[in-house]
Amino acid sequence: MSRLDSSRTSQDAVVIGGGFYGAAIAVYLAKQRGLKRILLIEREPALLMRASYNNQARVHNGYHYPRSFTTAYRSRVNLPKFVRDWPLAVKQNFTKLYAIARRNSKVTAKQFERFCREIGADIQPADPVLRGLFEPRLIEDVYLVKEYAFNTTQLAQWAERELKESGVQVHYDTRVTSISKGVQAPLQVVAKKKDGSQESIPCRYVFNCTYSGLNQFKGDFPGVSTGLKQEITEMALMQMPPSLNGLGITVMDGPFFSMMPFPARELHTLSHVRYTPHLHWNDLPEIDPYEKLRCYERDTRVDRMVRDVGRYIPEVLKAKHIDSLFEVKTVLMKNEGDDGRPILFEKHAELPGCYSVLGGKIDNIYDVLETLEAEIITGIDAQEKSIFGAVNV
Template sequence: MGVRSVLIMVAYDVVVIGGGYYGCFVAYQVAAWFPTSSVAVLERADALFTRASGANRGQLHQGYAYSADLELAAQCARGSAVFAEQFPGAVGAGTSTVFGVHRDSEISPDGYREFCRDLGLPLAPWPSRDFGPDVVASFQSVERTFDNARLAAIMVERLAGVDVRLGHGVNRVVPRDDGSHDLVMADGTVITAGVVYNATFADINPLHDRSCFPRVPLRTEVFLHFLVGVPDSCHDAGLVVIRGPFASLMPSNAGHVLAATGLRTMATSDTESLSEYVDPGQIDKTYAEAVRECSGYLPALLDSVYQGHSIGTRVVFTDTRTGGTTSRAMPLTDFAGITNYHVVVGGKVPCLVEVLEPVLAVVRR
């Protein structure tokens, strides 16, 4: 005779699915604003801040690099200032960053100056000696970084009033007649939630598929970054070529990070493992190709030393009307008319605060 599984019922007022930066931020803010509510974070991994959060390179984007997406740039400009106020212990010192306008860039030097002025981003002319001859103008600013480990530690401290359940992957969400939801785990355990926030990033749609919910128009961009040791002349500076053949050399806690258009590939949002998109045997070849492609406008690469690589991901939201994409942070409250079920589409780490007011408004009612 078979043994029937026993469902262990646990109930919370608010459950956040996903233990990355956005999920944990939402959880501890809700717990702080509504101390009589029971709040839980369900994370399928055995630790918080894995995958996209763990792969973050700690760049506190202020908006300089996003002239092609004015709303994202504005989010970063607002959010980075608030982030520095909320997490001062995680924010590093300012780093000189030089932005170069390539002759084939989609924005002119005057247009870039106007863009920065409109956002209140300080900008100063800078000699173009750090770039190749195809960069027709360059400007200096100060960008900051943040310490991933310190940010994670601060968030863990603030989760003191939240029940964090690791190793709890949600298999599906089942709406109940009273407007609450049953969250069914892989082992059959059921956790009931009055309000649910899905902050699972690349796993939003796989969970929706299993729950028979409508899909969110998202796609995942998997990218390869190289860590390089740069010459002393640019050791403490960042270099970025914008709105044309994009490439950047930005300082991080682990060294300078080389990013370029050619190091990105589009993949589905169903991925369980980011590493499957990069062939380890091709890393050296890919790095050589990146140096060959980018050194024409970032000459410092010719004297740089390869130190390693990392694989990361970001989720971009697709405008179904225009086909355009954005990596802005946004909460999709009252998603698809499903009562008390909401989706938090994470964005740049400095933009955490962008989701706060809509999230709190949902809980208030």
Template sequence: MSRPSRADRTARGEGPHGVVLVVGGGFYGCSLATHLARRGAQVTVLEARADLLGGASYFNQARVHGGYHYPRSLRTAGRSQASYASFTARYAACVVDDFLCVYAVARGSLTNARRFRRVCEHIGAPLMDAPASVRRLFNPATVEASWVTREAVFDAVRLRRLVREEMADAGVTVRLGAPVAGVTETASGALVALETGEVLAGDWVLVCTYGEGIDDLPRGVGYAGLHCEPCEMALVDLPEPLRGKGVTVMDGPYFSLMPFPSTPYHTLSHVRYTPHGSYPTYEQAVAALRAGLTTRADWMIRDAARYVPALTGAVHRESLWGVKTVPARRDGDDARPIVLRRSDGGRVLSLLGSKIDNIGDALRVAEEHLRDTV
């Protein structure tokens, strides 16, 4: 008898109902774990840190993307806009949108006001010309145009709490402080070796570590050509004219200010000064962080003030440090795809996520590949 087609198996709701081991307790790993457990799988999450969502899921601007960020990648812009409503509805308890979100295009940018508007119209992203009170925030010598947009941020602390509750309700087992040394594919499943020497057996293994290195992986699962950047996200106190606002200046000259809900501050990221170098492996980037890096927050503030003069009154309070992982081939168009790798036997998948708000796409991609092994 021939094997049922993917469409037939999808229609019947078939999926991985055996033992699934998820390596990585970030937002993607935890969401996949809950999703699969609700469909009948016995799922265990293995997280090296002392808590969930403690890596890239916390170290970011907490932006729920509406697509405005990507005028040079229509696909990423469109997927972000398509995901916006579902994410903000699904995680409404964690979403904060009580601020004015403003985008501007710098003169001499990699895009321009006309193209930015065309992209927003094409993907259906709400866009309104900024009123005079907002336009006055920008230096007209360096900024071509500005708009009021629709984007929110998420509270990472609330999101962690919600993720924990959902995994508990779904019956997911969580093991914290469990760093993984290697993954091996077998004829009927896979083995996960912890650094302690303990070995766990599963029918499938999902590696969701955002590029964090595991010494031993099956062929086809690793990532080549990554840029791993030790990065600084500055937390700043803003002067009165900028409070209650999120401001992003595009695209080439780039910086962004967004509220960071788990603190009273805004994050400030800058295309030139947020990355502290670039390395081909995650381990090298982490080593640079551990060696100690000098803050560049004052450089970020001084340069950004050329576009938004009121930023001269910003005060740097502290910085978040982490590693950003991006496929090197995407530097040119700034696309942020979901990258999936699969072992020869299909029992081990690795998933490199793009943006937190694209979680719906990630769930569909992973489940589709897992069905192929049923």
């Protein structure tokens, strides 16, 4: 068995997954917790290429979750932090509207107004010109709100720069296949490169930030205890007509579709509650979500999206379909009914030092880091120093 090139035999922490969460946690461990030997392992050839990129690029401000107060409120708290910490990646120069459907909506306009007051979210009636974009027979009311989009390309550049400055090693095109109890260190991961070469890496901590791949490990890894649902989703990338180009629009909460600026491509995403999900299944270790996505035919449903959205906003019928982003979306089964998006932060008792982390939204990163603050995390050097000091005493 050949080995991957690695200058150190043991790591303080191995972070599995180079999406936004994995990168942010690795930077946090280095800068805030003082770990010196951190290895981030990513199966793609670059950072933030999967779920961090293939989504609606929305920085939530709570409006999206009228049936989950906790998720909405956390978004309200986290949005200003995200804008403060990643200003270059946040697009604010567009008008964002939320509209309430007259029929089949799970909230009325009055309920939506009350909900926004309760979470402290800015909301005001849209002016007549903006209201004129909507079919009044189908829309009860339209509101001007504050909500932003993020540029994943900018976030990836931040992650690459910060990881390098923090001294975090990064292995690309590499997949972790197992997590087990170790001999040289508390934990051991086996990493496999595309060419088939493998390496066993002893470490003190493992942070499993693989999103849809949370349960795809052999060895002693027990899997997460919370039930997960996997979906293959299609996010349509559209070139909007001039009348809609400077807008982001969400219609809720039943028909539920949304169009948002997608800064990384200078286009708009279009998603629809009925047509964006193509296929779903309950997560199981023996079903590899990424392999299932790779084999999926990816026939677009954009015509059906546009046709239905066009009933509410006729100008959408003039939009041009440029591309579609297909990805696996992972949600907690317990939140299917209320659309809540809490973080999953699980400590594996069978593998002390091993954590699994899943966030439903990009702003959840603050909830993850806040939770990590309560954990006792020390590097190998610090542990050795502590033991040596105790012996001398």
